[in-house]
Amino acid sequence: MEIHTEEHHPIDSFIHTELIHSMWCSGCGNGTVVYALINALKEAKYDFSKVSVISGIGCTGKVTDYIKLSSLNAKEMSVIKYAADFKFKHSDQNVIALVNNADFLLDGAKSFIEAGNDSANILVIHINNCIYLITDNAIVPITPFMRFSVNGDFELPFNLPHLAKTCHSDYVARWTPLRTGWLKYSMIEGLSKKGFSYIEIISPCVIYNVTDRRIEDPVRRMAFYDKNAIIKSWEKTENLDLRDGNRIIIGKFINK
Amino acid sequence: MIRTEIHIIKNRCKGCGICIEICQNKILEISEESNKYGYHPPTVKNQDECINCGLCEMFCPDFAIWVVSQESVQT
Numbered sequence: 001m002e003i004h005t006e007e008h009h010p011i012d013s014f015i016h017t018e019l020i021h022s023m024w025c026s027g028c029g030n031g032t033v034v035y036a037l038i039n040a041l042k043e044a045k046y047d048f049s050k051v052s053v054i055s056g057i058g059c060t061g062k063v064t065d066y067i068k069l070s071s072l073n074a075k076e077m078s079v080i081k082y083a084a085d086f087k088f089k090h091s092d093q094n095v096i097a098l099v100n101n102a103d104f105l106l107d108g109a110k111s112f113i114e115a116g117n118d119s120a121n122i123l124v125i126h127i128n129n130c131i132y133l134i135t136d137n138a139i140v141p142i143t144p145f146m147r148f149s150v151n152g153d154f155e156l157p158f159n160l161p162h163l164a165k166t167c168h169s170d171y172v173a174r175w176t177p178l179r180t181g182w183l184k185y186s187m188i189e190g191l192s193k194k195g196f197s198y199i200e201i202i203s204p205c206v207i208y209n210v211t212d213r214r215i216e217d218p219v220r221r222m223a224f225y226d227k228n229a230i231i232k233s234w235e236k237t238e239n240l241d242l243r244d245g246n247r248i249i250i251g252k253f254i255n256k
Numbered sequence: 257m258i259r260t261e262i263h264i265i266k267n268r269c270k271g272c273g274i275c276i277e278i279c280q281n282k283i284l285e286i287s288e289e290s291n292k293y294g295y296h297p298p299t300v301k302n303q304d305e306c307i308n309c310g311l312c313e314m315f316c317p318d319f320a321i322w323v324v325s326q327e328s329v330q331t
Contacts, residue, residue, distance in 0.1 A: 007263055007265070009263075009265070009319045009320075009322055010313075010322055011319060012319070015319065020268060020318065020319065021267070021268060021270075021293065021318070022318060024317065024318075025270075026270035026271055026272035026295070026317075026318075027270070027272030027273075027274055027317060028317050029317070030317065031316070031317025031318055031319070032314075032315060032316075032317050035314065035316075035317075035319065177315075178315065180314045180315060181314065217273075218272045218273070218274060219272065219273050219274055219277045222274060223277070
């Protein structure tokens with residue numbers, strides 16, 4: 001039996017190892033997304049000086065602190081706008097925009113629609129945990145149906161892949177963090193497109209509990225998301241909202 | 257039989273237990289001792305049953321565990 005410690009992980013040369021122990025909770029999906037992103041860039045043999053990552057606020061915004069790529073931490077409302085402008089200025093760079101719900105829904109949807117209609121050559125990775133973590137009793141436009149806020153309100157969920165389709169995206173996919181291999185290939189395909197590509201990752205927030213803010217068992221959370229996710233590629237984007245109770249349709253939907 | 261080495265960086269682990277749950281052959285288990293942040297990292301129970309699927313490496317959010325097959329070590 002050989003157990004070695006204090007050696008180098010295969011992706012250690014691409015992350016700031018002195019900063020990891022990271023600030024994410026135990027079992028958070030963000031680390032898996034970083035692993036998939038770096039492995040996608042490694043597998044498609046991208047030059048790492050030709051890749052730029054732009055992120056926003058919150059836990060997702062910390063991704064750019066940990067990876068050794070040229071990166072920018074934009075304001076909450078303008079991540080996709082910055083990414084589109086950056087791609088316009090530096091056309092040799094492959095630009096990736098990492099957004100979360102606060103970046104996307106508070107004020108950033110306008111720049112998303114603009115960038116999609118202009119067919120900006122960027123890859124938007126949206127880490128969707130179905131809540132705003134910052135505010136206590138807020139339900140967001142994409143919270144699944146019949147999930148009540150503390151005040152007892154509910155509303156119909158909004159359909160983000162369909163929005164991406166109507167914005168003329170070339171590539172639309174949706175995964176959970178437990179489909180890391182498929183997520184990696186989606187990132188490779190989305191980066192290779194000469195147009196606007198959108199990947200949504202439905203990732204659980206392990207800290208959030210309505211009554212008290214304690215960390216729930218991440219294994220149980222991930223198992224719940226895994227059990228209720230159904231792979232249905234090429235499903236019509238009209239059917240993709242989270243309206244159907246415990247049913248998350250994942251897969252690749254548009255590939256032009 | 258595939259000979260593998262399982263590498264664990266104990267001080268990076270946050271004890272979420274995903275690697276223990278995801279392992280097909282139930283190789284890993286929670287150790288009694290804790291690391292310097294107070295989490296309990298996994299230990300290897302029966303090394304010989306590892307088939308080098310790489311799921312633990314793929315799902316670890318803190319880049320703390322990875323598997324190397326013995327052939328790639330020698331070459």
